[in-house]
Amino acid sequence: MQLGYSDNDEAFRATLRAWLEDQLPALGSQPGRDAWDERRKWDTDWQRRLFDGGYAGLHWPAEFGGRGASPTEQLIFYEETARARAPYVGVNFVGTLHAGPTLIEEGTDAHKADHLPKILRGEEVWCQGFSEPGAGSDLASLRTQAVRDGDDYVINGHKIWCSFGQVADVGEFLVRTDLEAPKHRGISWLILPMDAAGIEVRPLRTALGSSEFSEVFLTDVRVPVSNRVGAENDGWRVTNVTLKYERGTAFVSELVDSLRLCEDLAPLVHDPGHRRELGRCAAELDALWALTKRNVSQSARGIVGPGAMVMKLAYSEARQRFGELCLRVLDREALHVEDNELVEERLRVLALTIAAGASQIQRNIIGERVLGLPKDAR
Amino acid sequence: MDLDLSVDQVALRDGISSLLDARFDTARIRAGFDRAMFDELAAAGVFSLRADGFSWADCVIVFEQLGRSCVPGPLVASLLVGEGRIADLVERPDGGVVWVEHLGVLDELFVLGEHALLRVDPHELAVSPSTWPLDPLTPVTRVDELPTGHEVAVDVGELRRAGAVLTAALQLGLADRCTALAVAYAKERVQFDRPIGGFQAIKHLCADMLVRTEVARAAVYAVGAHLDEPDQPGLDRAVSGAKVLAGDGAITNGKAAMQVFGGMGFTWEIDVHLYLKRAWVLDTHFGSGDGHCDAVATALAART
Numbered sequence: 262m263q264l265g266y267s268d269n270d271e272a273f274r275a276t277l278r279a280w281l282e283d284q285l286p287a288l289g290s291q292p293g294r295d296a297w298d299e300r301r302k303w304d305t306d307w308q309r310r311l312f313d314g315g316y317a318g319l320h321w322p323a324e325f326g327g328r329g330a331s332p333t334e335q336l337i338f339y340e341e342t343a344r345a346r347a348p349y350v351g352v353n354f355v356g357t358l359h360a361g362p363t364l365i366e367e368g369t370d371a372h373k374a375d376h377l378p379k380i381l382r383g384e385e386v387w388c389q390g391f392s393e394p395g396a397g398s399d400l401a402s403l404r405t406q407a408v409r410d411g412d413d414y415v416i417n418g419h420k421i422w423c424s425f426g427q428v429a430d431v432g433e434f435l436v437r438t439d440l441e442a443p444k445h446r447g448i449s450w451l452i453l454p455m456d457a458a459g460i461e462v463r464p465l466r467t468a469l470g471s472s473e474f475s476e477v478f479l480t481d482v483r484v485p486v487s488n489r490v491g492a493e494n495d496g497w498r499v500t501n502v503t504l505k506y507e508r509g510t511a512f513v514s515e516l517v518d519s520l521r522l523c524e525d526l527a528p529l530v531h532d533p534g535h536r537r538e539l540g541r542c543a544a545e546l547d548a549l550w551a552l553t554k555r556n557v558s559q560s561a562r563g564i565v566g567p568g569a570m571v572m573k574l575a576y577s578e579a580r581q582r583f584g585e586l587c588l589r590v591l592d593r594e595a596l597h598v599e600d601n602e603l604v605e606e607r608l609r610v611l612a613l614t615i616a617a618g619a620s621q622i623q624r625n626i627i628g629e630r631v632l633g634l635p636k637d638a639r
Numbered sequence: 640m641d642l643d644l645s646v647d648q649v650a651l652r653d654g655i656s657s658l659l660d661a662r663f664d665t666a667r668i669r670a671g672f673d674r675a676m677f678d679e680l681a682a683a684g685v686f687s688l689r690a691d692g693f694s695w696a697d698c699v700i701v702f703e704q705l706g707r708s709c710v711p712g713p714l715v716a717s718l719l720v721g722e723g724r725i726a727d728l729v730e731r732p733d734g735g736v737v738w739v740e741h742l743g744v745l746d747e748l749f750v751l752g753e754h755a756l757l758r759v760d761p762h763e764l765a766v767s768p769s770t771w772p773l774d775p776l777t778p779v780t781r782v783d784e785l786p787t788g789h790e791v792a793v794d795v796g797e798l799r800r801a802g803a804v805l806t807a808a809l810q811l812g813l814a815d816r817c818t819a820l821a822v823a824y825a826k827e828r829v830q831f832d833r834p835i836g837g838f839q840a841i842k843h844l845c846a847d848m849l850v851r852t853e854v855a856r857a858a859v860y861a862v863g864a865h866l867d868e869p870d871q872p873g874l875d876r877a878v879s880g881a882k883v884l885a886g887d888g889a890i891t892n893g894k895a896a897m898q899v900f901g902g903m904g905f906t907w908e909i910d911v912h913l914y915l916k917r918a919w920v921l922d923t924h925f926g927s928g929d930g931h932c933d934a935v936a937t938a939l940a941a942r943t
Contacts, residue, residue: 262641262642262643262644262645262648262694262696262860262863262864262867263640263641263642263864263868264640264642264861264864264865264867264868264871265640265868265871266640267640270640333640336640523939524939524942527936527939527940528940530936530940536933536936537929537932537933537936538932539936539939540879540883540931540932540933540934540935540936540937540939541883541932541935543876543880543935543936543939544858544879544880544883544884544931544932544935545854545884547858547876547877547880547935548854548855548857548858548880548881548884549854549857551642551857551858551860551861551862551877552853552854552857552858554640554642554857554861555642555643555856555857555860555861557640558640558641558642558643559643561641562643564643567849567853568853571849571850571853571854574846574850575850575853575854621839621843623846624839624842624843624846624847625839625842625843625846627846627849627850628836628842628843628845628846629842631846631849632822632836632842632845632846632849633822633826634822634825634826634834634836634837634841634842634845635826635833635834635836635837636837637837637838637839637842
């Protein structure tokens, strides 16, 4: 075991820091939460800068235009960019972190050529159409249907929690292509051009007051069968291939921000009970930072431990506790949100224990897949 | 940066673990700590790890396994200040009484003050242990007044840090074994015609136990490596954080294991109460979880 970084990793960090210092002053201020055209421009401009700087597709293999960075370099990248308050992935989230890696693993040469360079350069924004009003935790019960008609699929259905749907050019969509098969075996993964006829996007206002998500209504939407990625009815597996791109770095930016917020809160704390609780929150977040390093270390050795699942559950629950503490410390100063990051963050993290697998689902998975406990009746 | 076990460390862990499985079964553990147990652990090298050139990270790995087997005794102090003898240390209270553990078998007793370590003669103290110690495997003796003692040249800060980290490693082991005990029982215990581990109410208790253990393990392993590289920033905060997480893991998992075992968990026969009681004892060593939370908050305010 070794806490310190290698000379090579420190050199990577130093070069990145210098690059960030050079780039960030030119960025200008972040657009408003619901100024979607400006947000798209701001985030894709940043993606273009990453591309020009050689940092786009950090975790993608070099043959597809990525940097092929080691897990430790990825950790350093997300740590340094978060510390420098550089933009996170923003609207490039789905393309760079999910759809792109899926195409690399499962797409045809045409899929790759059509999309991968554009994703890396920030010229194509992707959204995700997986969840449905009736298919949340039980995602595989999704009912949006794609029926073959010659060389096309004709799609009808209703998607929800579509991140950045209002500014996306393309979507990764899960659709049912076999009504008779067991639910996991009748799903296909499609590339949907978001300007296709029959697609209606309605922004969904969240408890945060803004609209990072949309509902998408699909009425007789036609896409070529060649837009399918992977075999017909094999979409469930295709969706999960990106797991192998998981290097334990998913929460690095979140953790850096969280620890900064702890430092911001510290001078405001006067009550001994609050102070002790802040210490506990910071200790938990420090431990999750150590867990991140441990997960990255294991990933570098090709070990797949329970770390990623543990991380998601522990981090989201810890952030809820910290968020609650923020409100209690701020007392009536918490009654306004504008220019009050601790309060805005408290609202934002309400979603963390729900999105991408609710805590209760995470506990089921840990209980069954890690601990080997019997499956629930479901 | 590498916070996973090396090949040698895996071998070290597996070696001590198989020794403990073979030689320290429940009956032996329940017989309590004595000189024979000390001698056997000493022969295995447990108390001479540092003298034999092992890193703090290695010591953490060994002590995790000692905790996992609920091995009783003044293990941490014997490694840190025993020099081959059975030693314990107590923290100097604010004039009040102290409770000395394992007094009957101690060769050495040290009093850890804020800035100094004092050696006192344990044989000068009245040996009338409590008839009902909280942890039946940790006998305690009330001492109304400690002798003055003689100062020992030692870096008190380093001693406190190492003591907290090794204690945290023991606590981590307790947390880990409680998870294993609860999960095994949840798979075999049938109620309402099903293994109780199939019910989400039980499954989620077990999942949270695993999460607590893994998060604590990350903190404790990292701080072990940190003791070996003390110039890396944030050492005191990392020590406190590890003690908080491991202590909470041990106590909360002990309680959760008892809950999973139900009525049987409250019996003397089932080991769970021994783990929980040890967790409570260890929370009082080298600073309580509450105290270390305060220390983290202090470090945070100072941005260190």
